[in-house]
Amino acid sequence: MNISLLGIVGYLVGIAALVGLNAVILVWLERKVAGHMQFRLGPMEVGPHGILQTLADGIKLVSKQLVIPDEADKPLFLLAPIVSLVPIFAAMVPLPFSETVQAWELNIGLLLIIALGLLNTLGILLAGWGSNNKYALLGGARAVAQILAYKIPLLICVMTIIMMTGSFSLRDIAIAQKDTWNVLYQPILFIVYIITVTLETNRSPFDFSEAESELVAGFHTEYSGMGFSLFFLAEYSYMFIAAGLATVLFLGGWHGPWLPGVAWTLIKIYSIIFLMMWFRWTFPRVRIDQMLSFGWKILLPLSLINFIITAGVLAL
Amino acid sequence: MTRPISKTVNVPVADGDGERYTLKMGPQHPATHGVLRVDLELDGETIIKCSPQVGYLHRGFDKIAENRTYAQSLILTDRLDYIAAMANNVGYCVAVEKLLGISVPLRAKYIRTIVCEMSRIASHLLWLATHALDIGAMTVFLYCFREREVMLDLFEELCGARLTFSYPRIGGVRQDVTRSFIDVLQQFVAEFPVHIGEYETLIDTNRIWLKRTVGIGVLSAAEALELGLTGACLRGSGVDYDIRKHRPYDAYDLVDFEVPLSNDGDIYARYRCRMEELHQSARIIQQCIDQLPPGPIISEDAPDLVMPLQGQRKVEAGSSTYGTGLIRLLEEHGQYPVGDIYVSTEVPKGELGFYFISDGSGRPYRMHVRSPSFIHIGALPALAEGSMIADLIANIGTLDVVLGECDR
Numbered sequence: 001m002n003i004s005l006l007g008i009v010g011y012l013v014g015i016a017a018l019v020g021l022n023a024v025i026l027v028w029l030e031r032k033v034a035g036h037m038q039f040r041l042g043p044m045e046v047g048p049h050g051i052l053q054t055l056a057d058g059i060k061l062v063s064k065q066l067v068i069p070d071e072a073d074k075p076l077f078l079l080a081p082i083v084s085l086v087p088i089f090a091a092m093v094p095l096p097f098s099e100t101v102q103a104w105e106l107n108i109g110l111l112l113i114i115a116l117g118l119l120n121t122l123g124i125l126l127a128g129w130g131s132n133n134k135y136a137l138l139g140g141a142r143a144v145a146q147i148l149a150y151k152i153p154l155l156i157c158v159m160t161i162i163m164m165t166g167s168f169s170l171r172d173i174a175i176a177q178k179d180t181w182n183v184l185y186q187p188i189l190f191i192v193y194i195i196t197v198t199l200e201t202n203r204s205p206f207d208f209s210e211a212e213s214e215l216v217a218g219f220h221t222e223y224s225g226m227g228f229s230l231f232f233l234a235e236y237s238y239m240f241i242a243a244g245l246a247t248v249l250f251l252g253g254w255h256g257p258w259l260p261g262v263a264w265t266l267i268k269i270y271s272i273i274f275l276m277m278w279f280r281w282t283f284p285r286v287r288i289d290q291m292l293s294f295g296w297k298i299l300l301p302l303s304l305i306n307f308i309i310t311a312g313v314l315a316l
Numbered sequence: 317m318t319r320p321i322s323k324t325v326n327v328p329v330a331d332g333d334g335e336r337y338t339l340k341m342g343p344q345h346p347a348t349h350g351v352l353r354v355d356l357e358l359d360g361e362t363i364i365k366c367s368p369q370v371g372y373l374h375r376g377f378d379k380i381a382e383n384r385t386y387a388q389s390l391i392l393t394d395r396l397d398y399i400a401a402m403a404n405n406v407g408y409c410v411a412v413e414k415l416l417g418i419s420v421p422l423r424a425k426y427i428r429t430i431v432c433e434m435s436r437i438a439s440h441l442l443w444l445a446t447h448a449l450d451i452g453a454m455t456v457f458l459y460c461f462r463e464r465e466v467m468l469d470l471f472e473e474l475c476g477a478r479l480t481f482s483y484p485r486i487g488g489v490r491q492d493v494t495r496s497f498i499d500v501l502q503q504f505v506a507e508f509p510v511h512i513g514e515y516e517t518l519i520d521t522n523r524i525w526l527k528r529t530v531g532i533g534v535l536s537a538a539e540a541l542e543l544g545l546t547g548a549c550l551r552g553s554g555v556d557y558d559i560r561k562h563r564p565y566d567a568y569d570l571v572d573f574e575v576p577l578s579n580d581g582d583i584y585a586r587y588r589c590r591m592e593e594l595h596q597s598a599r600i601i602q603q604c605i606d607q608l609p610p611g612p613i614i615s616e617d618a619p620d621l622v623m624p625l626q627g628q629r630k631v632e633a634g635s636s637t638y639g640t641g642l643i644r645l646l647e648e649h650g651q652y653p654v655g656d657i658y659v660s661t662e663v664p665k666g667e668l669g670f671y672f673i674s675d676g677s678g679r680p681y682r683m684h685v686r687s688p689s690f691i692h693i694g695a696l697p698a699l700a701e702g703s704m705i706a707d708l709i710a711n712i713g714t715l716d717v718v719l720g721e722c723d724r
Binding site for chain 1: 449454459527
């Protein structure tokens with residue numbers, strides 16, 4: 001496979017546009033969803049139905065001063081948001097939007113995304129450590145504590161799908177679901193996956209590392225302006241990737257009647273994102289130790305049993 | 317007396333080899349309900365030691381009151397528990413009336429009971445909103461504020477203020493209720509149980525909510541009594557104590573209501589108690605509206621602050637010395653009894669008591685406010701020590717403290 005310089009530049013521009021546009025839409029959508037769930041209208045002033053509100057906020061955030069606390073570990077403090085965001089660009093590479101629309105078909109695409117997802121936690125830990133703030137440190141520590149509790153069930157989920165398809169390639173996995181979506185074979189696994197990615201993206205009810213009523217703002221307590229918005233961008237992009245992965249792994253990728261593949265992919269992705277927003281605005285927050293025991297005592301055995309049963313069925 | 321030890325030790329207490337550190341939570345913190353600071357000694361996320369620091373909002377009301385007449389001190393009570401200022405006003409007025417031996421007209425008693433219960437609804441709604449927000453359920457917050465807004469609008473219609481009312485007067489109330497006020501209130505009371513159901517659909521049987529509240533912050537009846545808790549915090553532990561029932565004031569002995577109790581003594585029990593109290597408040601308001609008698613709204617003996625009693629005592633230019641009850645009472649020293657008195661009322665947070673020492677001068681020689689929030693904050697170490705940071709937040713919420721009242 002040839003990699004031309006032009007191709008890379010084109011890809012980067014495309015991904016940057018996608019990440020930016022996605023964040024703009026999601027922030028607006030989150031506010032609207034929250035608003036309508038709470039008998040409010042959400043943003044209404046900037047643009048029709050407030051569609052440009054996020055842009056206005058973005059301009060505000062960019063123009064704000066970047067405040068670095070005196071006692072902070074400066075290099076780590078500045079590096080953390082970047083470490084959080086940059087893996088996004090790589091993680092979007094193997095994500096197929098339709099049979100033909102895909103940045104680069106990788107035969108280990110799934111593994112790449114899962115591995116890069118871990119870097120988000122590193123960013124949070126760096127921010128928590130570098131801020132020299134006890135709330136931030138607690139947020140960072142929580143992120144690290146929870147990572148094992150959700151990553152293992154998540155990996156077992158993914159392994160089950162790989163076992164069913166026999167390929168690490170996201171494209172192959174999607175093609176394999178041409179007739180029947182995996183969610184029909186693996187409904188329990190789908191639920192486990194949704195729970196674990198909610199954990200991975202630090203979304204409520206598992207938003208321990210920012211938990212504003214407990215830790216003020218957790219790992220990003222000391223961040224303002226662009227640093228804060230990079231974390232935000234990263235969070236929404238991870239949501240997009242997690243939902244994209246769910247689409248490919250469980251919901252048959254681009255397969256669907258009438259509409260073109262890309263449209264189906266986006267519909268599915270945003271439906272899952274809507275589900276995650278729904279969680280956020282209706283569920284209380286779990287306590288961190290309850291989540292850990294839930295991860296180790298319920299999610300892990302459940303996904304493991306599911307894995308073994310699937311293996312048994314496939315062997316027959 | 318040994319301090320009661322909380323039974324919430326459901327996480328392993330530090331074995332001693334972990335590195336401890338302190339965290340000064342607050343006074344700027346989203347979940348400490350104002351300016352409470354809690355000094356925490358932590359091992360990881362487990363709280364080893366918790367000591368609440370109060371006083372950031374201290375204004376010295378007890379002392380200020382010594383330099384004011386009884387009628388003038390009324391406005392101070394607005395600033396105690398600013399979430400339920402109306403209940404404080406009424407509590408203060410009831411206390412001063414008892415001191416001065418003023419009897420209140422029946423209509424005023426009913427109106428006060430109505431506004432007290434409206435205030436309880438407004439306060440409990442804010443409590444539920446913030447308590448749920450602390451535990452992470454954000455939507456409950458706006459559900460509650462929707463109804464709280466109706467209450468505040470009604471208060472505004474009644475007296476022009478939404479926060480600091482100073483509506484009740486010693487000896488009655490300032491203005492009569494209007495027809496439209498009654499109509500809107502009637503409609504609200506009829507619909508309110510449906511809205512309570514809406515809040516409950518969000519959290520009542522939510523597994524996460526149950527995980528966070530059931531068995532957390534447990535206090536037995538004996539512990540709760542020893543800590544001096546009152547209000548829903550005490551009733552959640554199964555102690556049947558409600559001043560509205562046991563030492564009735566205003567029209568509480570003329571209406572029928574129940575005192576919700578729970579024996580579990582945990583956060584969920586206190587949550588259930590307060591939710592039931594919302595139902596009972598609506599019931600009390602409904603009965604008061606039905607029974608509201610005609611008649612005067614303020615006693616003739618009332619020491620009025622500014623406004624003379626319209627139509628009853630005229631103020632004439634030049635001869636206004638005896639124009640208002642305030643001045644009349646000030647001048648005639650003999651009208652003030654000498655002695656001390658403690659009168660308490662049931663405000664949304666618990667038992668609000670006023671203790672006066674009167675030397676017959678028209679100003680209290682000493683006023684002491686027994687504020688439930690101050691005493692409830694004292695229960696925080698017993699609830700929180702041994703639990704986790706997230707539980708501390710839930711425990712602060714369940715005690716339902718307002719720092720304005722605590723610091724005074």
